[in-house]
Amino acid sequence: MKIRRRSLLAGTAALALPQPVRAQQEKVVRYGIYMTDIPLTTGQPDRGAYAYVYTGLTVYDPLVAWELDVTDRPGKMIPGLATEWSVNQADKTLWTFKLRDGVKFHDGSAFNADAVIWNLDKIFNKDCPQFDTRQSVQVRPRLPSLASYRKTGDRTVEIKTKSVDSLFPYQLLWFLISSPAQWEKVGKDWNKFASEPAGTGPFKLARLVPRERAELVRNDGYWNPKRIPKVDRIILMCVPEDSGRSAALISGTVDMIDAPVPDMLDRLKQGGARISSNITPHVFQYHPSVYEGSPWADVRVRKAANLAIDRDAIVKLLNGMVRPAYGEVDRTSPWFGKPTFEISYAPDEARKLMTEAGYSKSKPMTARISIQASGTTQTINEAIQEMLKEVFINISFKPVELEMLMTGWRGGARAEMNRDVTATNVTHVTSDPVYAVNRFFASDQVAPVGVNWSGYRNPEIDKLVLEMQNTFDPARQDALAALAHAKAVDDAAMIWVYHDTTPRALSPRIKTFVQAQSWFQDLALVSM
Numbered sequence: 239m240k241i242r243r244r245s246l247l248a249g250t251a252a253l254a255l256p257q258p259v260r261a262q263q264e265k266v267v268r269y270g271i272y273m274t275d276i277p278l279t280t281g282q283p284d285r286g287a288y289a290y291v292y293t294g295l296t297v298y299d300p301l302v303a304w305e306l307d308v309t310d311r312p313g314k315m316i317p318g319l320a321t322e323w324s325v326n327q328a329d330k331t332l333w334t335f336k337l338r339d340g341v342k343f344h345d346g347s348a349f350n351a352d353a354v355i356w357n358l359d360k361i362f363n364k365d366c367p368q369f370d371t372r373q374s375v376q377v378r379p380r381l382p383s384l385a386s387y388r389k390t391g392d393r394t395v396e397i398k399t400k401s402v403d404s405l406f407p408y409q410l411l412w413f414l415i416s417s418p419a420q421w422e423k424v425g426k427d428w429n430k431f432a433s434e435p436a437g438t439g440p441f442k443l444a445r446l447v448p449r450e451r452a453e454l455v456r457n458d459g460y461w462n463p464k465r466i467p468k469v470d471r472i473i474l475m476c477v478p479e480d481s482g483r484s485a486a487l488i489s490g491t492v493d494m495i496d497a498p499v500p501d502m503l504d505r506l507k508q509g510g511a512r513i514s515s516n517i518t519p520h521v522f523q524y525h526p527s528v529y530e531g532s533p534w535a536d537v538r539v540r541k542a543a544n545l546a547i548d549r550d551a552i553v554k555l556l557n558g559m560v561r562p563a564y565g566e567v568d569r570t571s572p573w574f575g576k577p578t579f580e581i582s583y584a585p586d587e588a589r590k591l592m593t594e595a596g597y598s599k600s601k602p603m604t605a606r607i608s609i610q611a612s613g614t615t616q617t618i619n620e621a622i623q624e625m626l627k628e629v630f631i632n633i634s635f636k637p638v639e640l641e642m643l644m645t646g647w648r649g650g651a652r653a654e655m656n657r658d659v660t661a662t663n664v665t666h667v668t669s670d671p672v673y674a675v676n677r678f679f680a681s682d683q684v685a686p687v688g689v690n691w692s693g694y695r696n697p698e699i700d701k702l703v704l705e706m707q708n709t710f711d712p713a714r715q716d717a718l719a720a721l722a723h724a725k726a727v728d729d730a731a732m733i734w735v736y737h738d739t740t741p742r743a744l745s746p747r748i749k750t751f752v753q754a755q756s757w758f759q760d761l762a763l764v765s766m
Contacts, residue, residue: 281416298437347419500557527651540730575724650685
């Protein structure tokens with residue numbers, strides 16, 4: 239299918255940004271980020287998974303971390319604030335985490351088991367004084383297996399899961415640790431803590447200007463020598479307009495940007511910028527409701543939508559910066575499996591399925607989808623809208639601000655705020671079996687417990703997920719995930735479009751940016 243290539247520069251006027259900090263001696267990186275506001279700085283970032291790059295893994299640390307300093311393969315789970323973890327062989331719902339000694343928060347207080355329990359309470363215990371609803375809603379759905387926890391020593395914590403779950407450590411990648419002492423110091427006020435936070439991470443927050451910038455300075459006392467920042471300061475600058483970010487890099491206002499505009503890649507390169515990208519476990523898809531009354535409840539409609547999309551045209555529209563998606567994970571993933579429903583561009587077959595489902599050109603299926611209100615994805619959504627129209631599917635969009643979109647995603651298709659939509663477009667991470675399979679396709683993860691937004695249920699997948707959670711053999715876990723993923727594709731549980739390569743544009747001033755095969759990246763490794 240031919241689609242009109244619309245200029246992504248449309249609507250861009252003058253770029254107005256605050257003047258950057260000029261320091262003769264400091265190595266300062268000015269980073270133009272795509273968000274309209276700085277993500278939450280209290281410990282658990284809001285505004286989606288990518289916010290962990292900005293105010294998560296910079297200021298804070300998890301117990302279990304991702305390996306982010308390799309580029310030629312996916313990273314592995316590695317020790318973070320926990321040096322090791324093990325499951326109790328007599329009761330495999332009990333996990334023991336041994337904590338790192340000698341770690342200090344930015345305020346000088348000690349990291350220990352009491353701090354871990356205090357942070358778990360701020361997420362799970364509504365009766366404790368430090369409970370924070372804003373942080374809880376961000377990370378609690380990412381820890382669905384956690385049942386209880388207790389301190390077993392100054393350097394050990396025991397966590398009990400609701401049932402046996404061999405994949406539980408993957409969930410702790412999202413749980414970050416804030417300083418209890420700093421919260422006390424600022425008057426037990428999370429709003430004040432946001433401006434004066436203390437974590438254990440490689441950067442400290444020096445200045446926060448909401449909806450404008452956050453200034454991160456190097457933590458010279460960081461516990462991990464490999465991650466002591468190579469620069470003195472990183473200034474996160476909110477530049478949500480796609481073309482505005484590219485223009486800022488060209489003008490020298492910033493040194494690196496997320497998501498350069500495809501139409502401006504040649505111009506950026508001519509100006510000396512280089513484009514960094516890598517395979518990324520992150521998928522752009524539509525998550526359709528399958529509840530009774532939804533037009534997407536008919537599997538023929540979902541399959542037709544998948545067959546209506548010309549993914550090669552989408553890749554071309556984005557200047558080759560993405561890869562076609564034929565499922566939740568890339569075909570090269572060990573979790574892809576062997577689906578019998580082969581997704582391809584087959585509009586004739588799509589129209590046949592729609593006709594069988596009772597639709598036609600004069601009687602199309604209609605649906606409304608919630609999407610992010612700005613960004614390059616607007617152009618993609620409009621292109622797909624035209625493709626679906628050719629197979630008797632007329633979709634309209636409900637554009638909403640990112641955090642509102644995320645709130646609706648966590649609420650599920652039956653949430654009051656989603657009463658006027660039957661699908662949502664929240665791109666998401668697929669970096670491990672929990673996120674590639676369990677979180678979106680298991681029936682015990684139906685929102686608002688997890689983010690199975692659609693209410694999708696398949697007993698065969700539930701059985702495979704249960705077996706996966708009960709085996710501690712990684713090879714067997716991979717095989718079971720592949721079987722479950724294949725069944726989700728056969729059910730057309732989502733409408734998949736593309737996998738990201740998360741391109742960034744870097745000015746000649748940036749010497750090193752280590753782009754991991756991950757949605758997460760480590761800004762401590764940036765050098766000038």
